Amino acid sequence: MPATAFLVDGAFFLARYRKVWGDRDPNDARTVAKTVFGMALEHLKALDRPREALYRIFFYDCPPLERTLVKPVSGDSVDFGRTGAAAFRRELHDQLRRQRKMALRLGRLSERGEWQLRRSAFQQLREGTLAWDELGDEHFEPEMRQTQVDMKIGIDIAALAYKKQVDQIILVAGDADFIPAAKLARYEGIDFILDPMWQGIAPDLHEHIDGLQSVCPRPY
Template identity: 85%
Template structure:
């Protein structure tokens, strides 16, 4: 029977969640986890495939930051393991593990133990709506980045294609890092569909996919 795998870049999905589902509680892990599963089923429906065609949902993310850092302005210590953001991420991963047909793929969160200015603070400094002497702790965020996530996505795409476990892959992502893996999958005869959750993509990306499909509500 035809089989479809749904691969979701977790960081991208969560960044788009508030814009797409503004009427839902973005801080409720159970609601978010159910939305992930529901979106996968919507893809099957849009592709005219039965629910039984779902091979698996792969959700890629990183564990939350769980260390203490000294704030850059006040000098106070902040334990990130106790923050609401860390608690939500742990709860979300737990809820996802409970979902049927769900595979949680966790990368690593690399941090330098330093702080960096938030993007909006840079903009405020540029347009002089904020001055250097007015900077506070709230204008900074930990300097960290995800690692291994893109590699895990690429490896899973390659494995699914080479082992002929599916004939169709839907990737929920918003950047072009997937192109090499998409080329490989298409070369192996996989129908490769990109879901950017209504976010615009570069025109040249269309040549590397077999279809563009967003099934979530379109944000205004």
């Protein structure tokens, strides 16, 4: 029987979610979790595969920041573990665990307790619409990066391919970090499909996948 694995880069998915489903509340964790499951079923439908062909959904993310930091301009303290963003992430992970055929893969959030200028603020400074002496706490964000997530995606792709657990893998992602794993999967005979949720990809990326397919609404 054909089997399809559905892998989702959580950070990428959540960033695109706000653009694709602008009419939905991006902080409604239950709806977001159900959307992930719904996307997997839409892919199966588009590929003319039955629901029973869904092997498993893998969602890759990191726990929220749980530290108290001092703001760079005002000097006030902020407990990121008590912010709305942290509460949403915890609730989302809980809702994902409740979904059928869902495997939540959590990496680590690496941070050094430092602040960096937001990209939007940097652009405003370049355009002259914001002066240096007008910078406030809202123009900065904690310097953080995900670790272990790409490695977990690669390991799962390799395991699925070597163990012949599936004959098809659909990956929701937007960068080229997956290319080595995709090459391995294709070498093992896996049909590898990329879903960038209508985000553009580099032209040379097409040679490393077997298909490009987005099933979510196309944002304007």
